[in-house]
Amino acid sequence: MSVTILVSNLVKRFGLKTVLRGLNFSVRTGEFVAILGPNGAGKTTFLRILATLSKATLGEVAIAGYTLPAQAAAVRRRLGVVTHLPLLYEDLTAEENLRFYGRLYSLPNLHKRVQEVLELVGLFERRADLVRTFSRGMQQRLAIARAILHDPEVLLLDEPHTGLDQEACAMLDEVLREVAARGRTVVMTSHDLVRVSELASRFDVLSNGVIVASVQREQLDPDQLLAFYRQAVRQGDQSAHQSLAAVHQREEIL
Amino acid sequence: MTFVRATAAVIAKDLAGEFRSRELLSAMLIFAVLVILIFNFALELDIKTRSTVTAGVLWVTFAFAGSLGLNRSMAMEKDRGCIDGLLLAPVDRSAIYFGKMIGNLVFMLSVEAIVLPLYSILYNTNLFKIGFLGVVFLGSLGYVAVGTLLATMAVQTRTRDVLLPILLFPLVIPVLIASVKASMGYLQGIEAETIRPWLNLLLVYDTVFIAVAFMMFDFVVEE
Amino acid sequence: MQPKPKALTYLDIFTVVLFLISLGMVFFYAPMEAVMGNVQRVFYYHVAVGWVGMLSFLAAAIAGILYLRSKDRKWDQFAVAAVEIGVVFTFLNIATGSIWARPIWNTWWTWDPRLTTATIMELIYFAYLMLRQGIEDPDRRARFGAVYVILGFISVPLTFLSARLFRTIHPVVFGTNQPGAEGDFTMTPEMFHTFLFSLFTFTFVFIDLMWHRLRLGRFADQVEQLKLKFSQHS
Numbered sequence: 001m002s003v004t005i006l007v008s009n010l011v012k013r014f015g016l017k018t019v020l021r022g023l024n025f026s027v028r029t030g031e032f033v034a035i036l037g038p039n040g041a042g043k044t045t046f047l048r049i050l051a052t053l054s055k056a057t058l059g060e061v062a063i064a065g066y067t068l069p070a071q072a073a074a075v076r077r078r079l080g081v082v083t084h085l086p087l088l089y090e091d092l093t094a095e096e097n098l099r100f101y102g103r104l105y106s107l108p109n110l111h112k113r114v115q116e117v118l119e120l121v122g123l124f125e126r127r128a129d130l131v132r133t134f135s136r137g138m139q140q141r142l143a144i145a146r147a148i149l150h151d152p153e154v155l156l157l158d159e160p161h162t163g164l165d166q167e168a169c170a171m172l173d174e175v176l177r178e179v180a181a182r183g184r185t186v187v188m189t190s191h192d193l194v195r196v197s198e199l200a201s202r203f204d205v206l207s208n209g210v211i212v213a214s215v216q217r218e219q220l221d222p223d224q225l226l227a228f229y230r231q232a233v234r235q236g237d238q239s240a241h242q243s244l245a246a247v248h249q250r251e252e253i254l
Numbered sequence: 255m256t257f258v259r260a261t262a263a264v265i266a267k268d269l270a271g272e273f274r275s276r277e278l279l280s281a282m283l284i285f286a287v288l289v290i291l292i293f294n295f296a297l298e299l300d301i302k303t304r305s306t307v308t309a310g311v312l313w314v315t316f317a318f319a320g321s322l323g324l325n326r327s328m329a330m331e332k333d334r335g336c337i338d339g340l341l342l343a344p345v346d347r348s349a350i351y352f353g354k355m356i357g358n359l360v361f362m363l364s365v366e367a368i369v370l371p372l373y374s375i376l377y378n379t380n381l382f383k384i385g386f387l388g389v390v391f392l393g394s395l396g397y398v399a400v401g402t403l404l405a406t407m408a409v410q411t412r413t414r415d416v417l418l419p420i421l422l423f424p425l426v427i428p429v430l431i432a433s434v435k436a437s438m439g440y441l442q443g444i445e446a447e448t449i450r451p452w453l454n455l456l457l458v459y460d461t462v463f464i465a466v467a468f469m470m471f472d473f474v475v476e477e
Numbered sequence: 478m479q480p481k482p483k484a485l486t487y488l489d490i491f492t493v494v495l496f497l498i499s500l501g502m503v504f505f506y507a508p509m510e511a512v513m514g515n516v517q518r519v520f521y522y523h524v525a526v527g528w529v530g531m532l533s534f535l536a537a538a539i540a541g542i543l544y545l546r547s548k549d550r551k552w553d554q555f556a557v558a559a560v561e562i563g564v565v566f567t568f569l570n571i572a573t574g575s576i577w578a579r580p581i582w583n584t585w586w587t588w589d590p591r592l593t594t595a596t597i598m599e600l601i602y603f604a605y606l607m608l609r610q611g612i613e614d615p616d617r618r619a620r621f622g623a624v625y626v627i628l629g630f631i632s633v634p635l636t637f638l639s640a641r642l643f644r645t646i647h648p649v650v651f652g653t654n655q656p657g658a659e660g661d662f663t664m665t666p667e668m669f670h671t672f673l674f675s676l677f678t679f680t681f682v683f684i685d686l687m688w689h690r691l692r693l694g695r696f697a698d699q700v701e702q703l704k705l706k707f708s709q710h711s
Binding site: 400403404407410411412413414417420421424425427428431432435451452455458459462463466470473474477 | 545597600601603604607608610611612613616617620621623624625627628629631632635636638639640642643
Binding site: 048051052053054055073074076077079081083084085086087088089090091092096100101103104105106130146 | 256259260263266267270271272274275277330334335336338339340341342343344345476477
């Protein structure tokens with residue numbers, strides 16, 4: 001199977017603060033990867049770099065055979081992204097929002113595609129209503145519709161379950177399964193281990209700016225995910241302290 | 255071609271949203287009328303003073319109302335994360351700039367299209383001179399060209415609402431001076447020879463700043 | 478933390494010596510101007526500080542371009558350093574101008590194109606400093622700062638042009654009827670030497686201040702780094 005996302009030695013600094021410290025990551029086509037990690041580990045930063053919204057300080061990123069940031073336009077065409085915010089215009093209807101984004105992607109048969117996607121996320125009945133009248137859950141569904149509108153090869157989601165009720169979560173999971181079933185690659189960050197354990201095919205733990213552990217779902221009993229996660233975070237903290245101490249020792253010698 | 259289509263999509267989206275809510279236009283318009291009202295009492299706009307201050311009053315009004323509109327138009331993109339949505343699309347960043355800029359220009363011209371007749375009626379002044387309307391267009395163009403770029407920066411800062419006028423006004427002083435002087439020239443029927451330098455200045459400013467904003471927009475949206 | 482480099486110490490001394498010489502030239506070498514009297518002596522430093530202001534803003538704009546091309550933090554620090562110096566010297570330029578104007582034009586202030594432009598320029602760079610203050614993320618601060626400093630510098634000549642056009646069409650009333658009263662004068666060779674030497678001196682003042690300010694920026698960075706290190710350990 002071919003590799004869809006390849007990240008090597010990714011470093012991201014904000015001024016003097018280093019958020020990602022030499023992160024390595026690769027995803028094969030059709031995998032569904034959940035990135036787990038404590039708050040402040042760099043999950044959002046990492047996803048924003050994959051999404052071409054932020055640039056790496058150092059290191060290589062390639063998606064679908066195109067390198068970032070040089071070939072960002074080609075990558076964008078193949079990427080669907082769901083962020084914390086819905087990325088929707090409140091004064092437009094659900095349908096108008098999708099049509100607008102569809103025009104930016106120059107999609108053919110836009111009208112038909114919009115209807116399809118609206119049905120998929122269960123918003124067809126509400127298509128002519130303004131987004132400002134939508135609940136958080138409905139907005140999130142529409143945000144996902146927006147992300148999959150151009151049938152992207154890679155779908156990136158940043159904590160998509162946050163703020164959703166049970167019903168909306170179930171609906172979201174269903175859409176994600178459908179996307180994954182069609183062989184699309186999905187990368188999702190989350191801290192909801194229970195939800196994720198049933199969805200993803202692989203779990204990676206991001207801690208202190210690096211991926212510290214990775215496991216396939218077949219290799220792990222669903223009940224053991226929490227234990228695995230805790231173990232990985234603890235190890236990550238320890239090695240981070242060691243490497244930090246080593247760096248500082250070296251600086252002091254100098 | 256995709257460039258033009260993307261630009262058109264952004265403009266159409268802004269106009270459709272505004273047509274429905276009318277938030278931005280009504281705010282700009284009410285604000286503009288209020289400014290004129292205040293000027294009315296502050297300056298005693300009687301017939302004698304009117305001929306000399308009309309151009310100044312109008313341009314100050316447009317500048318204030320314009321900064322209100324620019325702030326709102328960009329805040330809308332920022333607050334709901336829509337600016338990320340635009341950046342995720344496989345379109346040139348400058349298409350986004352031109353889309354927003356032309357949208358803002360349409361809003362500003364719409365406000366002017368209502369304020370000018372209103373002013374004509376209130377003060378019994380004929381403002382419908384083709385030269386003057388040309389100046390209104392050129393001045394507004396320069397104003398929104400810089401304003402769109404700076405508003406994009408301002409909404410990404412902590413002090414957003416306060417910051418835009420502070421960033422914008424010192425940079426658009428040449429536009430405002432030139433617009434006021436050229437407008438006054440046309441309204442008072444001064445010969446074209448004396449107005450020409452101001453028109454040239456406006457044209458130079460518009461050209462330079464549209465080009466610079468076009469080149470710089472990438473840097474104010476990309477991380 | 479590096480100790481103060483030797484070259485900087487020498488530069489400090491050299492600049493102070495230049496400054497003392499130029500001060501001597503202003504007061505003792507240059508002759509008293511016949512019409513305006515002693516107050517004309519402010520002219521030498523008035524122009525020199527204005528020159529430093531322009532030099533700083535030019536340097537800041539160039540640093541802005543270099544920052545956008547390389548994304549190297551040092552250019553951002555360079556630009557802020559230059560703008561801070563420029564703001565102070567432009568203020569001195571306006572203040573010395575006022576001192577000169579009071580007895581000569583009989584007013585502290587007039588909307589002369591150069592005066593107007595200097596004031597607007599000052600406001601542009603105040604806005605630049607305010608913009609920086611409103612942004613937490615250092616990369617974004619540097620990027621936005623670079624964009625604004627370039628835009629600002631481009632607008633200055635247009636501002637000057639509009640202020641001058643404004644005046645030629647609408648001449649300011651006072652002071653124009655007597656050529657001498659406006660502050661025109663012809664320079665004697667001694668005056669010209671003093672003038673050039675002042676420019677030369679203040680160019681070194683600029684370089685010296687820049688160097689100190691850049692060092693200060695680096696120290697601030699180190700403090701920040703130590704703070705980060707400390708917070709990561711605890």
